Amino acid sequence: MTGRSVAQELPAVHYSAENSPQSTLHHALRAFALPRLLARHRGLLRHFVTRELRGRFHGSVLGPLWVLIHPLFLFAVYFVVFGVVMGRWDEGQDTLQFAVYLFSGVVCFHAIVQSTHSAMNAIAGNSNIVKKVKFPCEVLPLVPVFVETVVFLVGFAVALAVGLISGRAQLGWSLLALPWFVVVFVMFASGIGLLLANLDVFVRDVRHIYGIFTTVWFFLSPCFWWPNFVAEKAPWAATLMTMNPAYHLLIAERHVLGLAPPELGFTTTVVGDLGVASAWALGFLLVGYGSFMANKHKYADLV
Amino acid sequence: MPEPSNDGSVRPPAIHAEGLWKTYRTYRQPLDRLRERMPWNRGKSFAHQIHALQDIGITIAPGQCVGLVGGNGAGKSTLLKILTGTTFPTRGGYTVRGSVAALLELGAGFTANSSGRANIFMNAALMGRDERDTKEKFKQILDFSELHQFIDQPIRTYSSGMVARLGFSVAVASDPDILIIDEILAVGDMHFRRKCVDKIMSFREQGKTMFFCSHSLYDVRQICDKVIWLKEGRIQLFDDAVTVTNEYATYENQIIAQQDARVHEIPIADAKVVHAKAEEHARVVEAHIVDPKTGQLRNRFSPGEPAAVRVHIKNGRRHEKLALAIGFTRADGTLCFAPTTQMDGVPIDFNEGVVTLTLPEVKLLSGEFVVPVWLLDAHGVHRFHETTAAENLIVQNRTKELGLFLTEREWKVEVIVPGPAAQKAAPVGKGGPGAATP
Structure with missing residues (x-):
């Protein structure tokens, strides 16, 4: 036998059921190591994302165009319902401005809902690899987040182009905050996605509850309504609506896009809105990542 | 430790x-x-x-x-x-x-709609391998899988055997x-399969x-x-391979035999079998497996050891000439061999007595064998009584011999030398054409 002479230096994996930390807090504190984790598994993540993107258009005639067609269709429906049928949405703003505002909101919110929904199913839906292959399964819920980030960026580009050409959006310094916004978006969706993926493994009712919740959430979020308009009609709702985790994220997106921001709440700058959105995103990420990692060792037995 | x-x-x-x-x-x-x-x-x-x-x-x-x-x-x-x-x-x-490479399920993590090539990279990434490393080993993986002409086809068009080949090739390429x-x-x-075994070896x-x-x-x-x-x-x-596989095979066969026994409890009408009524016909009183050296009961042997089957017979009221057949049946029902006294020309003609079949060497290999005993008329046609020995014969080999039985053998290795001189060159061991012939 020609065994290695340096056997002692072989990497060893130790595991002890009694000594492995299983508290959410323990893992939540390690969420700050997530960038390093992503860097280490970037190859795997890239494979998953390309597979997902390819698989989504596999065998379809229009292919990648479907990425835009879905939000465009949603946009068309909301535009007709809220803009045309239900009338003017606010004094002093024209239809085209409403269109850009609505479209940018739909693209962002749609990406959040889609990514968290797919992330929720990422563990239970991939049981064959979770059970049979040893790999960092925390990348699974992140895959739809990155896929939807790509979709979102395409939609954002369209909104930006239409806004700039029509002059409804002003090209400003705030556009430089786009990378920050994307990071916040990814953290926000990943946090919720990881949390839901974890819960769904244990109680499958979560997916049904979340399906209903997102419908309500859409109406509670500033996608088609203008915050100032609501604040005028119902001042009591003004504080409530800013407590929605998605509120500052969606408003910050319009900031970055160069749309005139609402004069509401305690922040009216892009940095302020992004700051609040970042705090929410970080909170979700800590809870989501912490609970996911604390329960990860149980997944193979439950899915 | x-x-x-x-x-x-x-x-x-x-x-x-x-x-x-x-x-x-x-x-x-x-x-x-x-x-x-x-x-x-x-x-x-x-x-x-x-x-x-x-x-x-x-x-x-x-x-x-x-x-x-x-x-x-x-x-x-x-x-x-x-x-x-x-x-x-x-x-x-x-x-x-x-480093560990595990194959818990062949093709785990494969995507049906992706090509074989994409799946190789995907699977390697899943196992935590570097992209560059996979690129270097791609040819090796492909060569081992022998799927050259299918590698750009989607996996769903593969047969299950082809998927298995791809999975094994990727797993072993990591040099774990x-x-x-x-x-x-x-x-x-x-x-x-042979390639897999070669690789494992x-x-x-x-x-x-x-x-x-x-x-x-x-x-x-x-x-x-x-x-x-x-x-x-x-x-x-937890022991050496031979011991454990022997023990396990014996245990498994016992289970099978028990199940068989339950099935056989259902009476089957067989016109040829005359059920022995007491004293009426010849019958087997008891049959045991014994050690021929000591004469004591013993049913565990190693191949090559002597063993014997001792059968106590009582003739019926109508004194008849008898023949005895003893079989060795593996638990799955295969009758390995069954000598009879009639074929070997051994007459049995007594009122009561003991017939012993001695095997100077047990030639059977590992396993448990049921020993059926048939008491027949002198022509070996009519069955008076059939029963089995009280114990099963258990054989355990200590070597890696395979199969059902052991037999004498002889090997000969000959080299065929190409060209017209070939016929002269054989057999090896004797002198070649240049050897001096007086």
């Missing part, structure tokens, strides 16, 4: 597990899982517990090849999964030293220190540690140094 390995140096074990328990909790309804977590239900359990593994302790030295045998649900796959790291023990701990395989040699055609020669489970005792005995027999989640036996 170091122990001396084959090359004399002291190396820490490749795999070491201590007090490993795996308990699965199943709930009658999903609501019970929630109820159990409620603070007012603290301490109560709504779960049904299944102990898949109980107090498993193993130490496997580097370079050892260890097999895992056991019935369905004995915990084989669970143990492999734990050592691979896809699932975790409920209690206890383990240490695995070195430890290879863990769960029952996968059963797939693929003969040609590929070369891994063995390179001093890599292997841990695999199989229902094929043949594979286990051929490939492994040591074997673990798991029974109901516990280690029944």
Whole structure:
């Protein structure tokens, strides 16, 4: 036998059921190591994302165009319902401005809902690899987040182009905050996605509850309504609506896009809105990542 | 916990597990899982517990090849999964030293709609391998799988054997220190199966540690140094391959024989069999397997040892000339051989007596054999009585001999030299054409 002479230096994996930390807090504190984790598994993540993107258009005639067609269709429906049928949405703003505002909101919110929904199913839906292959399964819920980030960026580009050409959006310094916004978006969706993926493994009712919740959430979020308009009609709702985790994220997106921001709440700058959105995103990420990692060792037995 | 390995140096074990328990909790309804977590239900359990593994302790030295045998649900796959790291023990701990490549299921992680090429990269990435490394080894993987013409086709067009080939090729290409395989040699055609076995053998020669489970005792005995027999989640036996496979085969055959016996309890009307009425006809009083040297009862033998079957016979009221046949039937129903006194020209003509069949050498190999005894008329046609010996013959070989029986043999190796001189050149061992002939 020609065994290695340096056997002692072989990497060893130790595991002890009694000594492995299983508290959410323990893992939540390690969420700050997530960038390093992503860097280490970037190859795997890239494979998953390309597979997902390819698989989504596999065998379809229009292919990648479907990425835009879905939000465009949603946009068309909301535009007709809220803009045309239900009338003017606010004094002093024209239809085209409403269109850009609505479209940018739909693209962002749609990406959040889609990514968290797919992330929720990422563990239970991939049981064959979770059970049979040893790999960092925390990348699974992140895959739809990155896929939807790509979709979102395409939609954002369209909104930006239409806004700039029509002059409804002003090209400003705030556009430089786009990378920050994307990071916040990814953290926000990943946090919720990881949390839901974890819960769904244990109680499958979560997916049904979340399906209903997102419908309500859409109406509670500033996608088609203008915050100032609501604040005028119902001042009591003004504080409530800013407590929605998605509120500052969606408003910050319009900031970055160069749309005139609402004069509401305690922040009216892009940095302020992004700051609040970042705090929410970080909170979700800590809870989501912490609970996911604390329960990860149980997944193979439950899915 | 170091122990001396084959090359004399002291190396820490490749795999070491201590007090490993795996308990699965199943709930009658999903609501019970929630109820159990409620603070007012603290301490109560709504779960049904299944102990898949109980107090498993193993130490496997580097370079050892260890097999895992056991019935369905004995915990084989669970143990492999734990050592691979896809699932975790409920209690206890383990240490695995070195890089691990595991094949718990062939084609796990493959995407049906992606091409074979894309799946190779995807699978390699899933196993934590570097992209550049995979690119370097791509040709090697492709060559091993022999799927050149299909590699750009989507996997869904592959046959299951082709998927298996691709999966095995990717897994072994990583050059792991430890290879863990769960029952996968059963797939693929003969040609590929041989390639797999060759690869595994070369891994063995390179001093890599292997841990695999199989229902094929043949594979286990051929490939492994040591074997673990798991029974109901516990280690029944952990010893050298020959001992364990023998014990396990015996146990398995016993189970089969018991099931057979239950089936045979159903009476079958057979016109030829005259059921022995007491004193009316000739009958076998008792039949035993004995040691011919001591004459004592004994039913466990090794191949090559002498053994005997002793049959006590009483003739009926109508004194008849008799013949006796003794068979050796493997538990699966194969009649291995069955000598009769009539064919060997041995007359039996008494009122009461004992007939002993002595086998100077047991030629059967490992297994348990039922010994049926037939009492016939002198022509060997009419059956007066049929029964079986009280014990089964159990044979256990200590060598790696394979098959059903042992026989004398002789080998001869001849070289065929190409060209016109070929005929003159054979046989080897005698002088060539240049040898002096007086």
